[in-house]
Amino acid sequence: MSSVKRKCFTIEEKSAILHRLEAGESNATLAKEFGVSHSTISTIKKSKDKIEPLFNAKVLKCKRVRTSTYEQVDKALLQWFKLQRDRGIPVNGPLLQEKANFFARQLDIQDFKCSMSWINRFKVRHNIVSGKIAGESLSVQQSDVIDWLEKVWPTLRAQFKDNEIFNADETGLFYKLTPDKTLKFKGEKCKGGKLSKERITVMVAANMSGTVKKKLLVIGKSQRPRCFKNVRHLPVDYESNRRAWMTAEIFTKWVRAWDRELTKKNKKILLLVDNCPAHPHIADLKRITLVFLPPNTTSVLQPMDQGIIRALKAHFRKNLVLKMIQLLDGCGSCSVEYPKMNVLDAILMIQDAWTQLKQGTIFNCFKHAGFVRSECNTVVTSNTEDFNEEDDVPLSVWARAIDKHQLTITNEDFEQFTCVDDAVATCEEPCDENIVENIIASDANSQESDGDDDEPEEVHPTLSVSDALKAAETLNVFVQTNFDDDIMKTMMSRIHNAVRSSYYRTKVCQKQTQITD
Structure with missing residues (x-):
């Protein structure tokens, strides 16, 4: 033994x-x-x-977690309970019991009748303590922007350096939208249906000095898009739900993962977010101080909304138009179809746009929001200049390229194209009906096949190492003989050498070992 x-x-x-x-x-x-x-x-x-x-979910002390027989009711009741806690509303056992019966009726579960023993087991499963339910209230926050900047912000900033202060915000992105379809989408709210199937939500976070850009979080509709089939690694974190929206669960998971990462590095940060329904209070964070901005101040006080997200989308949509021009140049006419975008294409393009965003643009947006005091008290009124300065292909160049192919896209169209989805909802206003709908949709999503059933996406072919080596050799020759930038040449040489090393390692592994070896 x-x-x-x-x-x-x-x-x-x-x-x-x-x-x-x-x-x-x-x-x-x-x-x-x-x-x-x-x-x-x-x-x-x-x-x-x-x-x-x-x-x-703060279920910490349980050793064996037993799932409920009525899992849908359990999930719905837990979502409702968390919502009431975030609103500061006290909840007791009889109220939980009544709400559980309500959700069972909404979910058409006939044989469920909630007892106090079921509620007690519910509390044990989710580590709910009665004393915390009635005794906790939400902290009072300043609603006036000037008041907050003068009274609250100086105390917070004194505890952290500029490179330790982060802001995060979500934005919706119609990734399949081309310039000629902009007017059709302008001002529409994304609450479901066809629009929601052609959008993703992107969580953007960066520090005040602009030296650190957090890895993007992309939320799509499908749990396993077909275009991910041959992909080993994504340059972003990816989550999914039926509406491609930010949820409290996704946000909590994202923040806690970041907190663990910072714990390993022995670093601390201040994270500023708005107080939307998808951003719950998260307890027990070790390295992240989570602070919520005053209500209804996003358009004024949120650094991401002062130009960072706009510049990100401008880069993304510029890349999309450049891809259109490339296709037109290839066929020699304007009859070519616009590029068909899938989720993977959107991820690679938005990641490239995030990489292009410069430190100065981010810093200026924090300054514009009032987080940085200027010695001369100047106010940055726009970040358009920042975008133009860092743009590798100026607007005038690609506008002429479009004129060459006689595409009817004006400067005004480009402006609308950039900001068409600025007002798109990124999370829902929680209510009982939405909770029930989400539970049903979640179960359907977990049972569905890979990708979208009604809109099949292209599977990216698996490239061989030989193909990659040929492409790297060609690109290396082009860069070395056409550019006068030593940094770019060095980077290209490293890429070429890395692909070549991978090629020969693959050849060695494929060689069958003999007994004499």
């Missing part, structure tokens, strides 16, 4: 073990420290996808 004792870990302990494994500690070291077998640690590692959501 084995001398190793059987031990049950809580969710909190399992999460701590996962963090240590991710930090590089070995399975053997942890097994010896906790007095368990190697297989126990391995099982915890394999269950990461189940443990992290429970930890994020």
